[in-house]
Amino acid sequence: MGPQSRWAASGFGWHNGQFPQKSALASPVLLERGAPFVKVRLGIVAKGLGLDTQTSIALAALAPFVAAVLAPAIHHLLGRLSGYVLALVPLGIFYVLLGFVDTIAAGNSVSVAIGWVPAYGLDLSFHLDGLSLVFALTISGIGALIVLYSGAYLAGHRHQGRFFAFILAFMGAMLGLVLADSLLALFLFWELTSVTSFLLIGFDHARQAARRAAIQALVITNIGGMALLAGAVLVHQLTGSWEMSAVRAMGQGLQEHALYGVVLALFVVAAFTKSAQVPLHFWLPNAMEAPTPVSAFLHSATMVQAGVYLLARMTPVLGGTTVWTMLLVGFGAVTLLWGALAAIKQTDLKQMLAQTTLASLGLLVLLIGLGSTYAIAAMMIYFVAHALYKAALFMVVGAIDHETGTRDITALGGLADKMPVSFIGAALAALSMVGLPLTVGYFAKEEMYLGVMGGDWQLIATLVVLVAGNALLAGVALLVMIRPFLGETVPTPKSAHEAPVAMLAGPILLGGLGVVAGVMPDGVGVLVAEPGGAAILGETVKTHLTLVLDIASPLLWLSALTWALGILVYRQADTMRTLLRRVDHKLGWNADKVFDAAMFGLIRFAGAVTRVLHHGRLELYLVAVFAAMGLALFVPMLTLNGLAWMSLPEELGQWSNKVGLGSLRIYEWGVVVLAVAGLVAVLLSRTRLVAILSLGVQGAALALIFLLFGAPDLAFTQLMVEVLAVVILTFVMTRLRLDDRDPRPFEDLARDGMLALFCGLGVALLLMQVLSGTLDTRLSDLFTATSVPIAHGHNIVNVILVDYRGFDTLGEISVVMGAGLAILALLRRRKKVDAAGKAAP
Amino acid sequence: MSPEQFIDVTSLIALVLLGLALLLSMVRIVIGPTLADRVLALDLLTVVAMGFIGAVAVRTGISLYLDIAIAVALLGFLATVALARYILSRGARAEEAFRDGGA
Amino acid sequence: MNTALLVLILALLWAGTTGSFSGLNLLFGGLLGLAAAFLLRDSLSSRRGLRRMGRIIRLLGLFLYELMASAVRVALVVIRPDLKAVVRPAIVAVPLSVTSDAEITLLANLITLTPGTLSIDVSPDRKHLYVHALTMDDREALIADIVNGFEKQVKAVFE
């Protein structure tokens, strides 16, 4: 009984898919506004597509993890070649995914569902549409180059095998995340990216900074993950479905639900933590502690883009409302400017790039928040453009660091001579980042300006932010391109020379791709913006990208303004840096420090709480128990009118009858008094031995009570046990010389006394309450009736012990045997320890 | 007075006497003053308890209680021996014995 | 007391205790006796048999009488208002002429249960028995009382 597989692919003209789960909707009618979606059964898919769909999606989902598991072994076997071999995995996935481009570009989508937890209707389902395909292609494509790059970058590293394993698993998680249709699968891969990135960020684990960055990233993204999980569960609760495609197909009905705000908040928190929106951004620059290939991957196409992806994915369900737009645009704008300014503040190339990633993420979120066709198209294009140039730039920076031993722009210059290929890669990428025509970055900028043209003051403000942000980013791009490579040659820790081919392939290919895309407006439109836009907006999106520069278009002027400002930023970078750092200094704190404060605060708090709760003082633990006992006794009795039986008038006579002193005979009173005397003597005894003897007295009195009330077996056993207890108490006391005083101070005596009375009174009252009813004696009646005829025993108690409830007795004698074993264990080791103690000195 | 009534009366009186004896033994346990006095009183208490059980046996006519009484005698002896040992172990320190006496 | 005797006594005791003198029950009692004898095998070897039933019975009679008398005497003492005046305690070292463990033990127990006297211990050289007397007027008379009373009879039983 293997996992059931259910395949569904759209676009093959079978029947219009209805979601079986949808009939069970908890919310009001949801509008159907999805992309055309057709569900096809397994056999049909097999006939129509052959095994291609099945194999390829299974391959894309599984292969990275298989490769990850095998990576250390492969690395062990192949050594330096392993990077090349392992890069074939993402490359293969990339190739396979390319095969879907036609289908998707035609406006169709493909779904796959593997039964996972049929008991709960949970499938591991995947959905390939424009949005996921663009993301998946970017991830696998860049992934291949990253694997290749790291083969050289970490050559000879002791744990390179592990590194491959982590990065491949990370890529697999990312691919799974964008391909997932089930919210639960999405969450699973989401968490998996957190965990694998944790391992990658902390790869240089000997350094505390790396460990800190890793923990920080994990904690922040895990908080988001929890929000995502809660959101997913809530969505499932409201819609009855785990599949996002199904939920999307229901349209925006969720937005009318009273819990929309909660769902929105949960998803936004999830996305913002992952996509590092201010003020949850600080983990991202710190993640630079990871080896450069990781940064290149994390910051370009993966990890941080997961949040962007989630927002885009959920736009049909959650998007379009005012609060959505305000949240996304607001936080996006702040993050954009914050990140761009922070980039200028830095002189470390990696840090600069990291901060620009923040800015770009802000930009992407802002665009999703705007939600117009242009904005969404711009988002798609910008995502691709950013992924290409950011990965390339990181790889170049890694190469510089690798070859020169530094990555501080103030300590670098004139590298273009020694590292010409690197320079070309850097230049291509940086120009795309600046958004010059003939690069894909240009289209992205054009589309986003288009998206905010001609609106109200809010859109104008957004435009200003966009221009400012883009200009700052352009400035940083120029800095990254020009400062290290041009100008005077500066001596570096290592004498610089060109990086190995494996490290150059990435920047050149990606930079080049940016330019290739930049000259193919139709390609970008048809392959990226339109399918992606369609997937996000649920309607056909048409883009009109063109290479023609129209002087009359305000767009061109805005671009020109951006470039001019960018050059200004580049020129004034040092001044701005000084200024910004001064502001920073004045401010004195930042979110990163807040994290430390929070973390250490938590640790201190945890320490304090734990010391308070787990102080190691048994008597206080017991106080807690008895306080709980008193509450357990009294609260139900008082709140549920449990003492009513005492005050009922007609019962009053009976009550006094029951407690009346005459109900006991005089010698019975004698025994009761003896018990009380024994108890009081134990309590008041000033020496332990008197206490022990008095203990024997109360035990004996109890035995006599049993005897007087028809329980000879009990009396017998109680007496024997009580005497034996006194004997072994004495036995042990013989060996101890103890302080005899009650060690408690008076306040404690009073407190303990009150507590004890509280418990004792409660038990007595509850017992009386129980006694006020009648007892159902059918068990004892049957025992009495059958003891002799069936069980052949005249002593009913003993028959119960060995027959009716013999199983109890079997357990009971096991306890006795266990006590023997436990006591022998206590006494046994003494000799061994003593022997050791004597041998030691 | 029929034999049954006689037994009833005498056993009741006996139980009352024995109950008194129990309490008196208890008094000696409490007031001491020495450890050995208390032990002695406990020893007596077991004998009294044995007698009490015997009296209950007579009163209820359930002679099976006799065995319980005998068992009390058996284990009461054990207790006395153990307590004597305790006294022995404590004894060397006279001042402690004095303090243990609660004086 | 030899093993066979112990087994026999225990078998009879067993049968009596359980209230059934059937052959099977006696057999079981005998088995129990054997088990006890096994457990106590170390202490049984050196014993001499008990003889002279008549003397035993005489000793028993004397003992029971003295026991009752002693109980009554103590009882009378404790209810006297002038208790302090009556009680004249003393500890006396009584010279012993019996030698075996069994004899000493029997004697000591008898002394304890009889009027006014209580055995505290035997001296390490087993020459003296330390006796506590509740009321002693004359030390020598007390010693003579013991030596001529129980000690003599005990010796007779064991000779």
Next chain:
Amino acid sequence: MNTVIFRTLAPVIVATMLVFSVYVCLRGHNEPGGGFIGGLIGAASIGVLGMAWGAEAAKRALKIDPMVLAGCGVVLAGASGLLSVFIGAPFMTSIWLYLDLGETVLPISTPLFFDLGVYLVVFGTLSAIALALEGDDGEETP
């Protein structure tokens, strides 16, 4: 406690207690008593023995490690419960055999073995504890 008088009387006391303990155990099905109390009295007799003669001598007298007896007891009690598998009845169903010996009818039953198991466990365990405590050299660490 090692006095002539005690040493001499101990065997008698121990033997009486042992016999009494078996008696109490066996008649428990019909009258007050049973395996637990029987075992308790039996173990008390070993305690007396230990105090009179010392733990080593008492151990030698027992010959078998008392915890082994306890183990046997649990096995015996459990096995007497498992026997009912042969009569197609649930665990711990009692089975009674009446051995007709002409003179008397001797009832042999699984509850009897069960009670004997209880006796052995209690006797063995408490004896082991008593002897271990007794044999523990006892003086407290300074």
Next chain:
Amino acid sequence: MDYILAALVGLFITAGVYLLLSRSVIRMLLGMTIFGNGVNLLIFTAGRVMREIPPIVPPGLDTPDGAIANPLPQALILTAIVIGFSMFAFLLVLAFRAYQSLDADNTDAMRLAEPERAPQPPLSY
């Protein structure tokens, strides 16, 4: 009369709790025993008490010829007594060994497993 016994149960519990809170291990043990005795008496009382007639069928009869004391609680208590005694024996020997090893009988001073000055968690990553 069950109400008097119920009150006595309360007294047992009170004494037990008071002693259990006393910090001295031996006293706590006494408290535990008294508490357990109280619980046993509680079960006994909860099964409703009856004077003097034990649940033993007289010889020769198949069923008792009158009302008898409730046998089930007695059986339960017997089991509980045995178990309680086993636990008591263990705890007592434990207290004894703890005193030998830790030189303390006061729980206040027994702080090896949870030291009074436990190290604060390090503020590092």
Next chain:
Amino acid sequence: MAGLELYIGGTVLLLGAAFTLLASVGVIRLPDLYTRMHAASKAGAVGGGLILLAVALVGQDSAVALRAIIGIVFLLLTTPLGAHLLARASYISGYRPDGATRSDKLDLNSGQNSAT
């Protein structure tokens, strides 16, 4: 006379109870440990023994009677032994008799007082 053994038994029972009570009175009233021991061991043993005898008489069953007698024997065997052990331990441990006691010098082997 029908039920004679019951009348005797009842009387013996009363007697036993009385002795027992007097033993405890003695334990309260007598001046020191050793004198109290006289009361406890003698009156106690006799009182307890008589009560057992009463059970034997009332029980109307030879097995019960025999057990009662065994019980009495056991009591008479162990009571003096217990008294001896207690007195000895007390004396060795330094519990001195009442000041009025005239005393021979005791040579008790206190080397035996180890806990074994």
Next chain:
Amino acid sequence: MAASSSDVTLPVAMIETATPLLAWTIVLPVALALMGAASLLLLRRWPRATLPAAVIVVLAILVCEAALLWQVYTGGPVSMTMGKWLPPFGISLTADLFGAGFALAAALVTLVVLIYAETDRDESDRGDNFHAMVLLLLAGVTGAFLTGDLFNLYVWFEVTLIASFGLLVLGGRPVQLDAAVKYGFLNFLATTLFLLSLGLLYGLLGTLNMADIMRVAPQASPAAMTGVAALLLLAFGMKAAAFPLNAWLPASYHVPPVAVSALFASLLTKVGAYALLRTLVAVLPGSRDVLEPVLVLLAILTLVLAPLGAIAETHLRRAIGFLVIGGIGAVLAGIALPNASGVAGAGLYVFHAMLTMAVLYMVAGLIEKRSGSFDTRQMGGFYAASTPLSILFLGAVLATAGVPPFLGFWPKLLLLQAGAEQGVSGSADTWMATALVVALLVNAVLTLIAGTRLWAHIFWRQGNEGASEHDALALLPLDRRGRLGLAMSVALALVVGAAGLWPNPMMAGARDGASDMLNPARYVAATGLAGDEP
């Protein structure tokens, strides 16, 4: 010559039908464990034979329990009433999916730990009755999981307790004695409180059979019933280590031999949690409803406070002990959310925790062994030195934090769903459900923080606390026995991993088990009490 017992038959008293052999699978696990433990004592002269003998016994138990689980899985709850007496007169053992599943998990963990324990046992440990006590512990735990009688449950609690006493003090170090005093008093008090509530319950209802109690409890006085239920909650809350009654656990779990810690973490609190589930959810649902606010409060406090302890601790095993408590909070949350998902989540969480906590302690033991310390501040360098330990520890920590696809995720998912169901319903429970969901999420985050701190300090950091990053600690090598322990840890971890990746059987089991808990008709029918309404 032989006469059967039926001279007089009272059809109302006795079961007339023959018992099939397969029905014995419910009683054999307990009987075998008990008799096995006792039999090991007879091997005194062959101390080397105790381990193989114990392993054989546990294997036999596993076979029985697998068969039992199969019966329950396919045919619903299974019951056997001891001694041929009709329930409620005899003691019933009744297994539903939760009981049978937990029992199987317990036996599995016991098997692994028995062998793992060899890691730090040597010749001098022979004859210390370790294996017998482990079997006794297993007997107690199994009995508790399988019994259908409340007083019998008490007995198995005590069997478990006494065995745990012996195991806790094994080795006799002073710190163990100190811990055992706390553990001993608090736990014995807990079982005594259980007994106290049982006495009251008997006085109210006159019966002890759980299925029978279900039927008659609604007729009893609600105030008294609630009082009894509150006492049961107190007793089982102590056993399960729910806040604020959990003090015994951090005081004791770090002191015994590691194998014992693993066993304790796996079994002890879970028995308490199971008893809570059984009594409050299945047997006394009416009282549970009244106590719901209390349960919610306890769950939230336990969920939030426990991981703080794990963050605060520098003693590795003590820190893990707090993680164990945190898990109990999750179970309590399920009990406080009385819908099908909640109960299923609680049940599955127990199952997960039994396996995962054992792995965690076993790994901790290997870490202690190799670093020669128990203080995380004195540890470091494991990441570079040991790939298997790294994978095991990280996996176990993530599983504890409920990160998918580890086993711990699935019960958390169910619990969150339960919270959502309850929360969305719009009833008065909304706020409680919301608070529980938030607490569950906070617990996950805090647990992850605690886990990653341990990871960073023990694994990533090269040297000990305060050392420079270039000072690497030298780790002790694992000897043959140590490698055996590692193999056992890996084996159990593989089970956990496989269960996480293929959760369907367990999820289905949890669903069906929960449905039997909430609607006990099948459970009652299995005992034979159906159709006999009081």
